[in-house]
Amino acid sequence: MATITKTPSGTWKALVRRVGWPSTAKTFRTKRDAEDWARRTEDEMVRGAFIQRAPSEKTTVAVALERYRREIVPTKKATTQRREAARIRELTIHFGKYSLAAVTPDLVAAFRDARLAQGKANNTVRLELALLGHLFNVAIKEWHIGLIYNPVANIRKPSPGEGRDRRLAPGEQTKLLTAVAQHNNPMLTWIVQLAIETGMRQSEILGLRRFQVDVDRRIIRLTDTKNDSARTVPLTKVAATLLSDAMRHPVRPIYTDLIFFGEPGRDGKRRPYQFTKVWTRIKREAGMHDLRFHDLRHESVSRLVEAGLSDQEVASISGHKSMQMLRRYTHLRAEDLVKKLDQIQKAL
Incomplete structure (x- = not known):
């Protein structure tokens, strides 16, 4: 009544x-x-x-995002946590003053269109929308804030876009390795060469610890991967030599198990070696501005396919769960395919 x-x-x-x-x-x-x-x-x-709507009407998006940062972001992988901070800042700028109940699909769609109009990549906007959508899901399911629906679920997301097809042009690998070798820290050279030789992700390489590497058997056991599936990576002779050299690094502190270690933090702990700034400078000086570190993984995976390995064999090395994703990361050189066609014709 x-x-x-x-x-x-x-x-x-x-x-x-x-x-x-x-x-x-x-x-x-x-x-x-x-x-x-x-x-x-x-x-x-x-x-x-x-539905008791009072909490959703009184809680602003800024307050909800701050709670998300404290409670949800720490449960994600370290590499994801660093990226989430920038996305939270952007979402706070656009939605922070609104209550959760006031965020509508139209408002979210306007944010999407504004970000795309600013020239942001489709995937950047998709990931920002994914975080906002997850915030509403958490608010509904875990925080029990009275919301009727998730406004992000009812809008069109930007298309993922085509995968990058950046490959190392003839001579670029030598040029790149020569440039990184001039850096005073040899770890940079080992890291770049490992990426080309193994196809491992940057986070996987930087997180390597000595107990994961078996140089004699020429394998690496990865447990902390992007898709949470452990895998064993076989090593080429070059990769095995690189890791052997890295583990014998004369300046390695005895109290760290990291193969590629950085300087101690304020808490005295050593974390993985971070080289983003020096990598950007070296690329610029080498005239390879458009090269991303992840492109080295593309290059490695494509070379495995060109060497004749099956999709299943390549996926077991690279860690791709689906053949569709593997094909996005694999870009074969047309000239190499021409050579294979010639070989097939000769065999006929």
Whole structure:
């Protein structure tokens, strides 16, 4: 049953009490608005569709994102955590002042269009929308904030776009390795060469510890991967030699098991070697501005295919779970395919 009362300040307070439901109240400027809200609320209770909306109306997106940063982001991988911080900042700028209840599909779609108009890559916008959508899912399912639906689920997401097809042109590998070899820290050379030789991701290489590497058997056992599937990576002779040299690094502290280690942090702990700034500088000086570190993985995987390994064999090395993703990362040189066609014709 609803009770409508006038408050000392001149507003109207609607209070709804019904057996089996928590009492709920809301204040309005006019009596008519209070009566309309009370009728809708009672009707929702009768139909079993009532949701306590007060928390979602009082909680801003900025507050929710801050809670997400504290509670949810630390459960993600370290590499993901670093990227999530930038996405949270961007979402806070656009949505922070709104309450969770005020975010509509139209508002989210406007954000999507604005970001794309700024020249942001499709995948960048997709990942920002994914974080916003996950925020609403967590708010509904775990925080039990009264929301009727997830507004991000009802909009069109930008297409992923085509995968990069950047390969090392003839002479570029020698040029790149010569440039990184001039850096005073030999770990950079070992890391770049390992990426080309093994096809491992940057995070997998930087997180390597000595117990994971068996130089004699020429294998690496990876347990912390992007898709959470452990795998064993076979090593070429060159890769095995690189890792052997890295593990014999004369300046290695005895208290760290990391193969590629950085300087101690404020807490005295050593974390993986970070080389983003020096890598960017070296690329620029070598005239290879468009080369990304992840392109070295593309190069390695493509070479495995060109060497004649089957899709299943390549996937077991690279860690791709689906052949579709593997094909996106594999770009064969047309000239190499021409040579294979010639070999087939000679055999006929």
